Amino acid sequence: MKSILKYLKKPWPCWFGGILLGCINVALMGLIGISWQITSAFLLWGVGILKFFKLDVSALEYFNYFKSYYQPILQKGNLFINKYAILNIGLVIGSLIATLLSSQFKFKKIKNKKQFVAALVGGIMMGYGTRLAVGCNIGAFFSGIPSFSLHAWIFGVFIFLGAGVGVKILVKFLM
Structure with a gap:
């Protein structure tokens, strides 16, 4: 063991x-x-x-x-x-x-109110967006790729581009 x-x-x-x-x-x-x-x-x-x-x-x-x-x-x-x-x-x-x-x-402490508000607003936006898109990245990408869905590959390209932009925004405004 x-x-x-x-x-x-x-x-x-x-x-x-x-x-x-x-x-x-x-x-x-x-x-x-x-x-x-x-x-x-x-x-x-x-x-x-x-x-x-x-x-x-x-x-x-x-x-x-x-x-x-x-x-x-x-x-x-x-x-x-x-x-x-x-x-x-x-x-x-x-x-x-x-x-x-x-x-x-x-366990980690919340650093400041700005971080808390950003996390809260981001979570609400993600939740709302997943219902508009009828699913999240798991359903759109992870479950789409094995079923040979073209939309999953397009989603994958744009999720990586969006993540890059998101990181730049986080670094600029929250770090």
Whole structure:
């Protein structure tokens, strides 16, 4: 057991991580019929929170457009525990385990209000953008490439360009 833990503490090569993630994505498709996705669970959790406050959003045009996708979950009422939520919970637990095994877990203080506001606004913009785009980079890129989707390759080019611009903006305004 010690030898396995010793191996897990070493950084894994990028190619191994890529192969492992690809295998997990194929297993997901085979076992539960969906590719890896993140934001659908957040959408459903938001609907569940709004339902708690007696706001029914299931009649909105968004849900009518994706009727076959979301209606079974909306009708059953399993907004917090469903196949999308299980993926997110597994992602968090897996990330925590990987962080603990690599001895990288630590709490960090928020440096200042500017950093907090930037993170909050950025998170809201990302969440809103993923619903407008009907998914995030995992669904658009990671799950699109194995299905030979042209849009995934175009997305990949522009996500890297956008990341470069984003880094320049962060360095200029927040560093």
